[in-house]
Structures are given as structure tokens and as C-alpha cells.
Amino acid sequence: MDVLQKHLKRAGHHVRSGLTTDGFENHVLVRAAREKVDPSDLAHGFHIKIVEDLASLGLVFDHFDDPAYGRNLQRFSNVSKALMGDLLAAGSLHFRAARLPVDDAVPAAMPREQRFCIGGWFGATCPACEASAGSFFCEHCGHHFEPEEALSPVSRRGRIVEWTDNISAFISISGNDRLRRAWEDAAIEACFLDIAKRYVARKGQQMRVTAPGLHGLAWNSRHCNTQQILFSYSSLLYAHSLYCGHKDTEGSGKPNPFSRESDAFLISATGIDNTIPMLVGVTGCALGQNSFRPFDRIFFNHFLRLNGSKFSTSRGHVIWAGEIARIPNISVDVLRVYLAEICPEETETDLVSVQLVDRYNAIFDSISAAVDRCTESINRVPALTGCYVDAAMMITLDRLYEKQCAAFSLDHLRVSQASRSVVEWIEYVGAAPDHQTAYTWLMGFSILAWPLMPRITQAVWYWLGHSGHPRAAWASRPSTERRGTVPRIDGSRLAAADIDRCLPGRIAA
Ligand SMILES: [Zn+2]
Numbered sequence: 001m002d003v004l005q006k007h008l009k010r011a012g013h014h015v016r017s018g019l020t021t022d023g024f025e026n027h028v029l030v031r032a033a034r035e036k037v038d039p040s041d042l043a044h045g046f047h048i049k050i051v052e053d054l055a056s057l058g059l060v061f062d063h064f065d066d067p068a069y070g071r072n073l074q075r076f077s078n079v080s081k082a083l084m085g086d087l088l089a090a091g092s093l094h095f096r097a098a099r100l101p102v103d104d105a106v107p108a109a110m111p112r113e114q115r116f117c118i119g120g121w122f123g124a125t126c127p128a129c130e131a132s133a134g135s136f137f138c139e140h141c142g143h144h145f146e147p148e149e150a151l152s153p154v155s156r157r158g159r160i161v162e163w164t165d166n167i168s169a170f171i172s173i174s175g176n177d178r179l180r181r182a183w184e185d186a187a188i189e190a191c192f193l194d195i196a197k198r199y200v201a202r203k204g205q206q207m208r209v210t211a212p213g214l215h216g217l218a219w220n221s222r223h224c225n226t227q228q229i230l231f232s233y234s235s236l237l238y239a240h241s242l243y244c245g246h247k248d249t250e251g252s253g254k255p256n257p258f259s260r261e262s263d264a265f266l267i268s269a270t271g272i273d274n275t276i277p278m279l280v281g282v283t284g285c286a287l288g289q290n291s292f293r294p295f296d297r298i299f300f301n302h303f304l305r306l307n308g309s310k311f312s313t314s315r316g317h318v319i320w321a322g323e324i325a326r327i328p329n330i331s332v333d334v335l336r337v338y339l340a341e342i343c344p345e346e347t348e349t350d351l352v353s354v355q356l357v358d359r360y361n362a363i364f365d366s367i368s369a370a371v372d373r374c375t376e377s378i379n380r381v382p383a384l385t386g387c388y389v390d391a392a393m394m395i396t397l398d399r400l401y402e403k404q405c406a407a408f409s410l411d412h413l414r415v416s417q418a419s420r421s422v423v424e425w426i427e428y429v430g431a432a433p434d435h436q437t438a439y440t441w442l443m444g445f446s447i448l449a450w451p452l453m454p455r456i457t458q459a460v461w462y463w464l465g466h467s468g469h470p471r472a473a474w475a476s477r478p479s480t481e482r483r484g485t486v487p488r489i490d491g492s493r494l495a496a497a498d499i500d501r502c503l504p505g506r507i508a509a
Contacts, residue, residue, distance in 0.1 A: 001269050001299075002059045003340055003415050006451035007408045010472050016257075017061045018244030021047045023068030024216040025232045026119030026135065030157075039215055044069045049320070056325035057339075058332055058454055067243045079246050080217045080230055080239040083285065083292065084209075087171060087235075092288030093209070094172050095223035097165040099148040100212070105158030113212045113226050116166070117147075117155040124150030128202070136208070136233065137273065142195035144207065144233070144276040166212050167224045171234065171284045173205035182283050182294055187411045192272065192300045196279035207280045209235040233274075234281030241268070241282070242292060258292045267410070269299040299413050302344040306351050306503065323502040330498070331491035333453035334364045340452055343416040353499040361493045363423075367449075368489045370429045370441070371456065375463075375486050377438035384465060384479040390440040393428060394476065397444040400425055401472060404448060422449045439464070439479065446470045459487035 005015045022028075023043035032039035047066040054060070067076035087093050103117040119135050126133040127149045131140035134156070138145070147153060153160060173179060179200060183193055208231050210219055216229030217236065230236035245256040257264035270278055278298050286294035303310065325332050338359050342349045378384065389397075400421035407417040425448055429441045442464060446457040450470040461470045463486065465479040 001267075003336075003418060003451040004267070004408060004413065006454065006469075007405075007418075010447065010450055010470055011405075012471065012473060016248050018063040018065075018241075018248060019061045020065055020067050020240045020244060021050060022232055022236070022240065023047070023066050024229070024236060026213075029215050030120035040069055053320050053322040056322035056332070057336060063244055063247050065243070065247065067240060072243075075246060076239065076243050077217055079242040080219070080236070083235060083239055083242060083289065084169075084219050084230070086289035086291045087209070087285065090289045092171050092173065093169045094206070095167055095221065096170055097167050098146050098208075099163045100166045101147055101153055101155065101160040102162050102164055103155035103158040104161050105155065111214065113214045116212050117157070117160055118211065121155055121157045122147055122150075123154045123156050125152045127151055128198070137276070139273050142199075142272065142275045143202075144199060144280070146208070166226055168208055168212070168228055169210040169219070169221065169224075170206050171209045171281075171288050173284050173287055178287055179205050179280065179283060182287060183279055186283075186295060186298055188279065188298060189300065189412075192275050192279070195272075195275045199276050199280060205280075205284065207234050207276070207284055209281075209285065231281075233277035235285055237274075237277050238282045238285040238292075241266075241295075256292070258286075260291065260293050262293075265297075266293075266295045267297045267299070268295045269301070272300055272302050275300060297410050302346070302348045304342070304344050304349055304351055307353060308350060320502075324499065327494070327498045327502070329490075329492040330494060331360075331364060331489050333455050333457075333489060334360050334367070334491070336454075337363050337419050337422075337452050340415050341419055345414055345416055353503065354496050356499055357494045357496045363419075364489065364491070364493055366423075366426050367445075367453075367456075370426050371445070371460070371487065371489060373429060373431075374433055374438035374442045375488075377433050377435050378442070378482070379486065381435045384439070384482045388436070388439075388478050389443055389476055390436050393437065393440045393444070396428055397425070397440075397448075397475065400444075400448060408451075419452060422452065443475055447472055447475055456487060456489050459484075463487050 001017070005017055008015045021043065023040055028039050028043045032042045035042070044066050047069070051064055065072050067073065101117040101122065102115045103121070106115045123134045124147070126138035126141060126143055127145050128143035129138060129141035130151065131138055133139065136144055148163070180197070183196060210228035211231050212226040213229040214227060219228050219230055221228065230239060242256065242258050245258040249256055255262045257266060268278065283294050286292055324330065325335065338356055341359070342351060404418055404421040407414045425444055430437060433441060442460050446461040447470045450457040457470055463482060463484055465481040465483055466474060466477070
């Protein structure tokens with residue numbers, strides 16, 4: 001998404017970005033109970049680490065909040081209540097008793113909401129594909145199921161002792177094929193569309209939007225027999241987006257970008273395990289009321305493996321990207337190119353440390369040599385005033401830019417192919433470029449590579465006398481001056497041991 005947003009800014013669009021972490025997610029509660037700490041503090045501690053981690057790769061957002069924490073909570077609660085009120089008023093909510101398991105891990109005297117064995121405490125076999133699954137979802141086939149539909153239910157913290165009726169709110173979308181038409185409008189790719197279609201064929205256009213609980217955004221209705229909180233994978237997930245939109249336009253006089261009167265183009269991205277939450281939960285809540293609207297695009301990724309193994313948070317396989325980014329003398333720009341190239345868009349891909357090192361070094365060597373050759377050539381002329389791009393090279397640059405724009409198509413996004421135009425451009429620098437070739441090459445490089453390699457390209461752009469960030473429409477503007485120090489790619493080559501030190505011991509190659 002960071003690469004895509006830079007592409008759109010480079011093309012002249014006004015782009016705003018927001019991200020949140022979900023401090024109310026049930027697995028937070030599971031871990032907090034195990035470690036006997038306050039769930040909000042636990043989640044917020046991780047939130048801060050995630051902010052730092054992404055920033056170390058140059059991934060920064062206009063807003064990146066923990067809405068469940070501190071003063072943010074009031075805004076989060078307000079947008080959530082507005083959403084639920086609108087869903088209720090539009091007749092999209094149904095109240096239904098679902099049979100939920102109760103286990104013996106919490107004393108019978110404790111509130112009923114704490115005794116339900118749901119979320120991270122519930123293990124089962126998926127009723128659709130019979131893979132081992134848990135909580136409300138199957139990571140293997142993407143199906144979403146209710147505990148009473150699951151096969152071989154077990155408690156992960158004790159023993160299931162009874163099943164009781166609990167009344168929750170469910171969203172139900174009226175009108176044939178409304179979800180399917182919304183997915184088509186959002187250009188959802190076939191593989192993820194199939195998961196959502198299978199769900200609707202099995203269960204209809206409906207999904208849980210509240211669950212019993214005490215830790216979360218409470219939403220009370222006279223229809224319910226326990227306290228309900230918003231479900232992290234439908235109403236709450238959409239509320240996170242509404243929160244970002246609300247925060248972004250506060251005080252600007254503009255409507256929330258999610259409101260029906262806004263002309264913003266709304267783009268989201270998530271992993272394959274969130275297919276049903278996004279395509280049924282979020283899209284359903286967006287269609288089920290009249291104030292807010294659905295995303296215009298939702299991009300999905302498959303999982304990324306690590307040296308052949310599935311990442312598993314339960315086995316401690318959290319990989320802090322920041323640990324890799326903080327390797328002494330690593331080039332974050334080159335690391336970003338590699339991570340973009342293995343983006344799991346069409347299938348699962350594998351981060352293999354020796355392949356990372358080989359590819360990193362190849363990119364580092366070729367791009368730093370090209371940049372150095374061109375900056376040396378330009379340094380030999382006394383001034384850049386009136387330096388124009390070379391017309392023949394501009395034809396090539398246009399072709400490579402168009403090719404890269406096709407990779408960034410919002411109808412068929414392939415971030416993994418974005419580096420191809422940059423790599424091809426290296427062929428056009430030559431062994432001893434004259435200053436016009438050098439100027440044109442650096443200008444083209446800063447535009448083609450900015451989404452992937454923001455540090456070096458921004459430095460080149462500035463050195464050539466241009467302001468702001470690289471923009472495609474400014475490629476032919478003559479330079480006026482040469483500014484600042486000679487730009488060079490940060491860092492140096494990598495060794496496999498540098499990467500392995502950052503990985504969990506059992507996974508290192
Ligand atoms: Zn399954």
C-alpha cells in the first residue's frame with residue numbers, strides 16, 4: 001500500500017493513508033489473561049512496536065492509531081454507535097439466538113460473558129473443509145462458521161461443560177446478489193471471490209456483528225440476554241475504517257471519505273485470512289445502511305512463508321521487520337525492492353534468507369553503480385542550469401513508466417512487478433554516460449523508483465534541483481541548480497548471517 005500510494009502521488013493524485021491496530025481483538029484478551037496483564041496495555045505496547053517497526057522500513061501513515069486506547073476511544077465509540085444505529089434504522093440487523101459453548105475455566109460465579117468459550121479459546125474442525133480451525137474462522141479454506149456449526153469443538157483453556165443460547169445481532173443483506181455485485185464493482189480477484197461466494201452459497205448474505213463480551217465496544221439492545229460487543233471481523237472492522245476517515249477530515253469541513261457524498265476513491269488491503277471479514281463483514285455493513293459506503297477496491301495477499309515454514313504467531317514466529325532494517329549498513333531502499341518483489345499476490349511466496357541476500361546484493365550492486373556513474377558525470381560539469389532530458393531516452397522512459405503503471409493498475413494490482421521497469425532502465429545508462437544522458441537517467445530513475453526506493457530517489461530529485469517528491473509530469477522540466485551533497489545509496493552488501501540473526505532460531509536456514 002505504501003508503494004501504491006507513492007505511485008498515485010507521483011501521478012498527481014491527492015492521497016491520504018490511515019491504519020489502526022485492533023486492541024479489542026479476542027486474541028489480545030487470551031494473551032492478557034495468560035500473562036495476567038491489562039489487555040489495553042498489552043495491545044498498546046504492541047501497537048507502539050508496530051508503528052516503530054513499519055517506520056523503520058519507511059512505512060508511515062497520515063494516521064496510525066490504536067483506537068481502543070486512551071482518548072481515541074471516544075471517537076471510536078462514536079463512529080461505531082453511528083454505524084450500528086444506521087444499520088438498525090435501515091432494518092439490516094436481526095437478533096438471533098446462537099448456541100455457544102461454556103467451559104469450566106472461569107468459575108460459575110463470574111459474569112456469563114467471560115465464561116463463553118469463543119474466539120481464541122475455541123478450537124474445532126472446519127465444517128467446510130475439515131481442516132483444524134479455531135475461533136470463528138478456518139485459515140485453510142477461509143470459511144467463517146458459528147461454534148455450533150463446527151466439528152469436534154474443544155476449549156483451549158479447559159473443558160466445554162454446556163452449550164447455552166446467546167442472542168447476538170447479525171447483519172442480513174436483503175436483495176439478490178447485492179454482495180456479489182459490490183465485489184464485482186471492487187474488481188475482487190477470482191481466488192478471493194470464490195471464498196466469499198462459497199460462504200454466501202452456504203450461509204446467505206448474513207454474518208455476526210456482535211458477540212457476548214466485556215472487553216470491547218459495548219452495544220446494548222433490549223433483544224439481547226448478555227452484554228454484546230462489536231465483532232472484530234465485521235462491524236468493528238468497518239468501524240476502524242470509519243474512525244480513520246473521521247480523524248482525517250476532522251475540522252477540515254470536508255465529509256468523511258466513507259460518507260455517501262464524498263468523491264474519495266477508497267482503497268483497502270488485507271490478507272487472505274480476512275477475506276470473509278472484508279467481503280461479507282465490512283462490505284455487508286457498508287451496504288446495510290445509508291450513511292457510509294463500501295471500499296472501491298480491496299486488495300488481498302496470500303500468506304508469506306519464512307524459509308519454507310508457515311509464519312505462526314502461536315509458535316513465536318513474529319518477525320520484526322525493524323530488526324532487519326536495523327542491520328548495520330543495510331539499504332532500506334533495496335530491502336523494500338526485494339519485499340515488493342516477493343509480495344504474495346497470486347500465490348503463497350517464501351522469504352528465503354539466502355535468496356534475499358543474493359537478490360539484495362544484485363540490486364544493490366547494479367543500482368549503486370549506475371547512480372555513481374551518473375553523479376560523477378554530472379559533477380564534471382560546472383552547473384546544471386538549462387540541462388534538459390534527452391529526447392530518445394525519454395521515449396524509453398515513457399514506455400517503462402507505462403509498463404509500470406500497468407503493474408499498478410487498480411483493476412489488477414501487481415506490486416511484485418513494479419521493479420521490472422527500474423531494472424530495465426539500468427541498461428540505458430551505459431559505461432561512460434555524458435552529462436545529458438546522466439541527467440536523463442537520474443531523472444528517470446528518481447521517477448520510476450520513487451515508490452520502491454524513496455530515500456535515494458528523493459535525494460537524487462533534490463540534488464537535480466527539483467522540489468517536493470518525484471512527479472511523472474515534471475520529468476521534462478529543465479534543472480535550475482545542483483543542490484546539497486552527492487546522492488548515494490545508503491548501506492552496503494549483505495551476508496546471509498546478517499539476516500539469520502534476525503530470524504527465530506528454529507527457522508534460520
Ligand atoms: Zn476450512
